[in-house]
Amino acid sequence: MNTSGMDGLAFKTVLAANLHETKNILAQLMLRLDNMDSHTAAVRDARLLCQQVSDRMVQMLLLFELQAERLVPRYEAHNPADFLAELRENARSWVDGRLRIDSEEDGAPDYWYFDRSLVEMAMMNALHNAVRHASARLVLRTGVRHGRLLFEVEDDGAGYPASVLSAQQDEPLPVSQDGTGLGLYFSALIARAHVNKEQHGELLLHNGKAGGAVFSLLLP
Amino acid sequence: MTDFSKKRVLIIDDSQAMASSLRMTLTNFGMTRSEMANTAGEALFRIRNREFDMIVCDYNLGEGTDGQQLLETLRRQEVILPSVVFLMVTAERQYEKVVLCAEMAPDDYLLKPFTAETMRVRLERVFEKKEAFAPIYHQLAQNDIGAALAACDTLLVDRTRYVIDVMRMKGELLLELGREEEAQQLYEQILATRAVPWARLGLARAMRATGEIGAANEQLQLAIEEMPEFLPAYDLLAKVEEEQGDMEKAQQTLDKAIKVSPGSVARQTAFGEVAYRNGDLATAAQAFGRVVESNRNAFMRSPQEFVNLGRIQMEQQQFDKALQTLNGARSVFGDDPQMELAVSTMESLTHQVAGNPDKARDALVRALAARDQVRLNLGDATALDLAKACFLNGKEDEARALVKEMTSNFYDDTRLQQSVRQMLESVGRGHESKSLVEDSAMEVVKLNNEGVLLARQGNLQGAIDLLLEASHRMPQNIQLALNAAQAMIVESDRYGWNAEHMKAAQQLLAMHETRYGKLDKFKKIKVMMKDVGAKFGVDL
CATH class of the missing domain: 3.40.50.2300 (Response regulator)
Incomplete structure (x- = not known):
């Protein structure tokens, strides 16, 4: 195809239509893999790979969006404990009992205003990382910390490397071969885009007492 | 699970x-x-x-x-x-x-x-x-809004996790019951934590209902500023501006809304109507044209779309185009008397203006035949057009009957009265406007006042007889129906249960519920009926 004859608008339209179709196909692929009546390692791996493709595509789209305008979350009231349970059930379905996945929701409020799909994007990415690095256990947490809503993922792996912990939040983190840094960069963007009455959200990365990575998203 | x-x-x-x-x-x-x-x-x-x-x-x-x-x-x-x-x-x-x-x-x-x-x-x-x-x-x-409200309050206590959704529903119910002050409090409570668009809209609705039209306008402007894509705010703002008498602004507001999202048929129609009333025929023709063109989903179509566009085309002297538009409705709706009535009436008017009196008469005959099939469900716009066509084709008695029916049924609707007067002027019957509009309205007012006076003098039975009789004569009149129902409910409350009258009251309310269920007075009388029923242990 010769794209030189296409003007910007036509190109954009074709691109948008194609992306739309890609999402549809990916949605079908994901559902079909999930529908397969199989617990073999091969199918499990295929499911995780499919989700990683999906993560990357969603990130890419967000990049396009960010080129055109700044990231404006669409706030709706959601129940944080429900949201966490959804993540936990997803994570459990990936690991098939290989890891223990717990959730803690002490002091979680009945509702909080946040952009569910953006926060889901950040948390899914964090979960995919945690599942890869954990040795036996993952903990998901929600609650209120200093007036902000907390969503946290802690694993019992080797923890974040020093390069990640020392990086500044407003620049892309060092992106590793598996793309971990890019996901964290997006998570920080998503956290900071959440604003309520002059208060901003924040992504905190640190290593826990036992040495595992702790990913904390704080939303105003 | x-x-x-x-x-x-x-x-x-x-x-x-x-x-x-x-x-x-x-x-x-x-x-x-x-x-x-x-x-x-x-x-x-x-x-x-x-x-x-x-x-x-x-x-x-x-x-x-x-x-x-x-x-x-x-x-x-x-x-x-x-x-x-x-x-x-x-x-x-x-x-x-x-x-x-x-x-x-x-x-x-x-x-x-x-x-x-x-x-x-x-x-x-x-x-x-x-x-x-x-x-x-x-x-x-069960249509029991009060009980639904109580159920909301129970849920607010038992299941706090649904608090936002319950509050949203509660606000709607309070507005429906005419309890604007409570609704206003509820919405302000939500807005105190965050600028939630639906709460802003609810607050504006509450303000508008209590007559604080300026404050409602301000809230809606704010809602649009906070979220320019929030279309229901534009729709209500246009209505508020129209009520404030600023038709130009109302047209501009709807225009902005359509620029944000051109998809809605209802909004295009509202835009066309405002433009038409502003005398902006070109804009109205565009809006109505878009409705007819874009609305391909049969399940959302109405014959009025075609009549609206046809009327503008007629006024623009494009008679062939108008007739073509009107005939288009037949291929969409097939054999539907409601459509036939509206379309044939407009065809008759179009032929009249185009100078084809024979065709105008034929179309009117079709319209009247269709009218006999739909009878009570005549819309105001259609009734007005039909009356005009009757006047123009020498069917004065038919025309006067239609006008009398309209004005005596809804005597407090000043916008309708004005449209009727304009129509009478246009057919050279301005001089009849007093006898047709004011007098028939007066007749109802007189009957009503007599009934209310009798009730006040303690002659409740006399009031009920008079109002019931009048209500039978003018079944579509909402004032008479409500006053008759009220008198009968008060009677049971004061002098003990009257099963026959309570049943009649219930029937009167049921008859008018779809069209007038949202009127404050209607809601109050309905609540009263339930309360009196509860007092005597009858579930109404």
């Missing part, structure tokens, strides 16, 4: 492959009773013919329809019960904006791609919520 195996599901997706994937996923959850539809029309046919517990619908349905339009049609026209779950599925993140800015939200939505596990967890939640809301829906189905 919800028993998924009993749920009947309809999956709507223009892609057969996606619909099958969804169906397979639902089957794995134990939902084995599912059907599929590939278009909105097919979906609507199935929904009208069968009961479903859940509808899973793709946002993008092709052919100029989307899932949101379908959802709004289903909910607004009460094709589905509030207890039916509506789940939207979409590949567009833009849909989140649609949800935030729409008057009606689905019970939940899923952004593609999503995992089966996410879908399962969401379905669990949604059915749990529907179960928690069941007592409210039950009362709404």
Whole structure:
């Protein structure tokens, strides 16, 4: 195809239509893999790979969006404990009992205003990382910390490397071969885009007492 | 845990492959009773013919329809019960904006791609919520708004997790009951924590209902500033501006709304009407033309679309075009007397102006024949046009009867009275306007006042006799009906249960509920009837 004859608008339209179709196909692929009546390692791996493709595509789209305008979350009231349970059930379905996945929701409020799909994007990415690095256990947490809503993922792996912990939040983190840094960069963007009455959200990365990575998203 | 195996599901997706994937996923959850539809029309046919517990619908349905339009049609026209779950599925993140800015939200939505596990967890939640809301829906189905409100309060205490959704519903119910001050408090409470668009709109509605029209205007401007895509705010703002007498502003506001989202047929129609009243025929023709052109979904069409456009084309002296537009309605609606009445009436007027009196008379004969079939359901606009056509074709008695019926039935509607006067002027009958409009209105006022006076003098029986008799003579008159009902309810309250009169009161209210159920006075009398019923242990 010769794209030189296409003007910007036509190109954009074709691109948008194609992306739309890609999402549809990916949605079908994901559902079909999930529908397969199989617990073999091969199918499990295929499911995780499919989700990683999906993560990357969603990130890419967000990049396009960010080129055109700044990231404006669409706030709706959601129940944080429900949201966490959804993540936990997803994570459990990936690991098939290989890891223990717990959730803690002490002091979680009945509702909080946040952009569910953006926060889901950040948390899914964090979960995919945690599942890869954990040795036996993952903990998901929600609650209120200093007036902000907390969503946290802690694993019992080797923890974040020093390069990640020392990086500044407003620049892309060092992106590793598996793309971990890019996901964290997006998570920080998503956290900071959440604003309520002059208060901003924040992504905190640190290593826990036992040495595992702790990913904390704080939303105003 | 919800028993998924009993749920009947309809999956709507223009892609057969996606619909099958969804169906397979639902089957794995134990939902084995599912059907599929590939278009909105097919979906609507199935929904009208069968009961479903859940509808899973793709946002993008092709052919100029989307899932949101379908959802709004289903909910607004009460094709589905509030207890039916509506789940939207979409590949567009833009849909989140649609949800935030729409008057009606689905019970939940899923952004593609999503995992089966996410879908399962969401379905669990949604059915749990529907179960928690069941007592409210039950009362709404009985049309008992007061009891539904009480059910909201119970839920607010028992299940705090639904607080936001319950508050939203409670606000609607308070407004419906005419308890604006409480509604205002509720919305202000929500707005204190965050600028939520629907709360802003609710606050403006409460203010408008209490006559604080300026404050309502300010709230709506603020809502639009906070969220320029929030269309219901534009719609209400245009109405408020019209009430403030600023028709130009109202037209501008709707114009802005249409620039944000050109899709809505209702908004295009409102825009066309305002432009027409502002004498801006070119703009009105454009708006009505867009409605007729773009609205290809038969399930959302109305003959009025064609009449609106035809009228403008006639006024622009484009007679052939007008007749063509009007005839177009016949191919869409087939053999429908309501349509035939509206279309033939406008055809008669068009032929008249075009200088074809014979054809005008023929069209009027068709219109009157159709009128005999629809009788009571004459819309105001149609009745006015029909009266005009009758005057122009020498059927004065028929015309006068129509005008009398309109004005005596709704004597306090000044806008209608004004339209009637204008119509009379246009057919050279301005001099009859006093006898036809004022006198018939006066007659009703007189009867009403006599009845009220009798009641005040303690002659409740006399008042009831007079008002009931008058109400039988003018069955469409809402004032007479309400006053008659009120007198009969007061009678039972004061002098003990009168089964016959209470039944008559109940019938009068039921007869007018669809059209006037939202009037404050109507609501108050209905509450009164229930209270008196409760006092005597009768469930009304």
